[in-house]
Amino acid sequence: MHKAIGIGLIGTGFMGKCHALAFRAAPAVFEGLPPVRLARLADVDPAVTERAAARWGFAAWTTDWQALVTDPAVDLVAITTPNFLHQPMALAALAAGKHVYCEKPLALDAAGAKQMAEAAAAAGRRTLVGYNYLRNPLLRLAKELIEAGELGEVRHFRGTHFEDYMSDPAAPHSWRTVKATAGAGALGDLGSHCISLARYLCGEVAAVQGAVQTLVPARPVPGADGQLKPVDVDDQAQALLRFASGAAGTLEASWNAAGRKMGLTVEVTGHKGALLLDYERMNELRLFTFGDRKRLDGFKTILAGPEHPDFAPFCPAPGHGLGFNDLKVIEVKALLEGLAGGQPPSPDFAEAARIAQVVEAILRSAAEGRWVEVATV
Numbered sequence: 252m253h254k255a256i257g258i259g260l261i262g263t264g265f266m267g268k269c270h271a272l273a274f275r276a277a278p279a280v281f282e283g284l285p286p287v288r289l290a291r292l293a294d295v296d297p298a299v300t301e302r303a304a305a306r307w308g309f310a311a312w313t314t315d316w317q318a319l320v321t322d323p324a325v326d327l328v329a330i331t332t333p334n335f336l337h338q339p340m341a342l343a344a345l346a347a348g349k350h351v352y353c354e355k356p357l358a359l360d361a362a363g364a365k366q367m368a369e370a371a372a373a374a375g376r377r378t379l380v381g382y383n384y385l386r387n388p389l390l391r392l393a394k395e396l397i398e399a400g401e402l403g404e405v406r407h408f409r410g411t412h413f414e415d416y417m418s419d420p421a422a423p424h425s426w427r428t429v430k431a432t433a434g435a436g437a438l439g440d441l442g443s444h445c446i447s448l449a450r451y452l453c454g455e456v457a458a459v460q461g462a463v464q465t466l467v468p469a470r471p472v473p474g475a476d477g478q479l480k481p482v483d484v485d486d487q488a489q490a491l492l493r494f495a496s497g498a499a500g501t502l503e504a505s506w507n508a509a510g511r512k513m514g515l516t517v518e519v520t521g522h523k524g525a526l527l528l529d530y531e532r533m534n535e536l537r538l539f540t541f542g543d544r545k546r547l548d549g550f551k552t553i554l555a556g557p558e559h560p561d562f563a564p565f566c567p568a569p570g571h572g573l574g575f576n577d578l579k580v581i582e583v584k585a586l587l588e589g590l591a592g593g594q595p596p597s598p599d600f601a602e603a604a605r606i607a608q609v610v611e612a613i614l615r616s617a618a619e620g621r622w623v624e625v626a627t628v
């Protein structure tokens with residue numbers, strides 16, 4: 252029997268709740284995981300934090316994240332705060348000897364992410380970054396099919412991450428729309444997920460040619476009676492990609508994509524076939540391979556089911572579908588396995604730093620109007 256792992260969670264927002272639910276669910280869904288002790292929760296508002304701690308089952312709570320990262324009852328610090336806080340919180344947690352599970356994007360820029368990766372390596376602690384879309388059982392099937400040669404030689408990747416939650420020009424500023432607190436805009440927030448999938452399916456991105464646009468030049472300051480402040484991050488981004496394998500690709504990200512609620516899509520094309528996954532229909536993988544009956548040529552749809560990685564522990568029935576929060580449960584499972592001496596969780600800080608390099612290479616390319624080799628960033 253493993254010793255229980257003490258969890259310190261920072262943040263009670265969208266992702267804080269998602270992490271808390273996943274820490275509770277993972278050892279219940281999956282057999283053989285080390286037990287989890289919800290040791291301490293931190294956020295800035297005492298009433299909100301106290302209520303969340305009670306609801307989610309944390310033994311203690313605080314409004315001082317520094318007290319949480321040095322708490323002896325905490326073995327793993329989970330960081331779900333706005334992007335600009337990831338670096339100071341993770342560095343402090345590593346310095347206190349804790350393992351760190353951090354939300355994406357890892358840092359504000361590639362240099363910050365590199366510093367975090369170096370600190371993790373020096374501390375010898377486990378790290379994991381929350382690129383949860385990597386956990387889709389059908390994405391794992393897609394990778395298995397590519398590796399088994401079902402598509403032949405992979406020649407092209409096409410990825411999008413389109414949502415529309417910032418389409419309204421009257422939507423106020425948040426930490427996401429300010430460079431100092433977000434790093435990049437839609438490219439860092441959404442595009443980084445798409446880059447994580449591109450790397451997973453097709454290997455490292457070697458070079459990029461990018462473009463970015465800010466469609467809403469100024470937004471209202473919250474609580475300031477209509478006062479506008481300029482927006483200094485991108486609303487949408489596009490890039491041509493060249494993979495180390497030689498394959499070509501495209502990437503697009505936008506949070507102004509009217510009608511798209513979860514338009515994360517990946518399409519991989521080889522000389523023998525193609526596959527397509529759209530996270531608005533995340534339980535359906537579309538696969539095409541050339542057959543010998545030309546008039547029946549076409550994509551087929553494979554529904555997620557217990558034949559696919561990590562599905563069966565949730566549900567024994569095919570076609571019954573997993574959801575967004577389940578991806579986090581699978582992510583936490585991989586994390587807990589890694590902490591119990593299993594395979595190191597991935598993507599760790601070093602891999603997430605490579606994702607940050609691709610984001611920065613696209614921004615640099617957009618500014619300089621030329622192809623940028625990712626390794627030079």
Ligand SMILES: NC(=O)c1ccc[n+]([C@@H]2O[C@H](COP(=O)([O-])OP(=O)(O)OC[C@H]3O[C@@H](n4cnc5c(N)ncnc54)[C@H](O)[C@@H]3O)[C@@H](O)[C@H]2O)c1
Pocket residue numbers: 261262263264265266267293294295296314316331332333334336354355356381382383440
């Ligand atoms: N993996 C995913 O699919 C996914 C989805 C959404 C957000 N995210 C990432 O998660 C992170 C948080 O995003 P969110 O949507 O949950 O944001 P959010 O605004 O809903 O929550 C952030 C929380 O951090 C708290 N916080 C801020 N400063 C703090 C401090 N000094 N000490 C303690 N708590 C503090 C806030 O009070 C808030 O409760 C971001 O990095 C974002 O990119 C990831």
